[in-house]
Amino acid sequence: MGQIHPFPGDAYVFIVDDDKSVSDALALLLRLEGFATQSFSDGHAFLEVVRLKPPACVILDLQLPGYSGLDVLRDLAEMRFAPPVIVISGHSDIPTAVTAMKRGALDFMEKPFAASMMADRVREAVLAYRRSADGPILGLGDFSGRHLLTSREREVLGQVASGASNKEAGRRLGISPRTIEVHRARIMAKLGAKNAADLMRIVLSKERHPPRSMAT
Numbered sequence: 001m002g003q004i005h006p007f008p009g010d011a012y013v014f015i016v017d018d019d020k021s022v023s024d025a026l027a028l029l030l031r032l033e034g035f036a037t038q039s040f041s042d043g044h045a046f047l048e049v050v051r052l053k054p055p056a057c058v059i060l061d062l063q064l065p066g067y068s069g070l071d072v073l074r075d076l077a078e079m080r081f082a083p084p085v086i087v088i089s090g091h092s093d094i095p096t097a098v099t100a101m102k103r104g105a106l107d108f109m110e111k112p113f114a115a116s117m118m119a120d121r122v123r124e125a126v127l128a129y130r131r132s133a134d135g136p137i138l139g140l141g142d143f144s145g146r147h148l149l150t151s152r153e154r155e156v157l158g159q160v161a162s163g164a165s166n167k168e169a170g171r172r173l174g175i176s177p178r179t180i181e182v183h184r185a186r187i188m189a190k191l192g193a194k195n196a197a198d199l200m201r202i203v204l205s206k207e208r209h210p211p212r213s214m215a216t
Helices: 020-032 045-050 070-079 094-103 115-133 149-160 165-174 176-191 195-203
Strands: 012-016 036-040 056-063 085-089 109-111
Touching: 012 020, 012 045, 020 036, 036 045, 036 094, 045 070, 045 115, 056 070, 056 115, 070 085, 070 094, 085 094, 085 115, 094 109, 109 115, 149 165, 149 176, 149 195, 165 176, 176 195
Parallel strands: 012 036, 012 056, 056 085, 085 109
Antiparallel strands: none
16 A cells, blocks of 8 residues: 555556456556556557557457557567567467567567566666667767656657658658658647757757646
């Protein structure tokens, strides 16, 4: 009782599973661990959202209707998706597991699995991902508010700081120029920048600039 969770409310875990009973059980488990959750019953719906709102972790069922979990993993790899993906399956075999890992999955868990084991895997994956995400951003210094940015926002900021246009940044990161614009707007809001020049002043200055708080 009275446990302090190490994750803020914006630490989202996306659950992609067409079995509502499994999805609901995972959502409840992870909320008890201090995570926020969002559930998807098919791969296309998940991919539409994840391009604009990267989570801290993904739990992905491989046996999705229509567009399989392996198809989703392929698309995530093409997007250079950074957050950890834990794949789950009720009909696993070694070749499928190997393919999933080759396409970027962090871990493979066979259904049914112990709730405590899944909670441990997600917790460890998010902590490791956040430690890596707190590293330097493509030549930029340790500016105030860096910790507020998602992995994708950090990638976009690195491209912007290097002088890349929205089109160039989108091509390099595998996303559309419009999506780059959305990320830039969120970066500026989080760091309290009024315009592009102000953004560069903040990220290149060693002075402390208190960022605006912003819920994800």
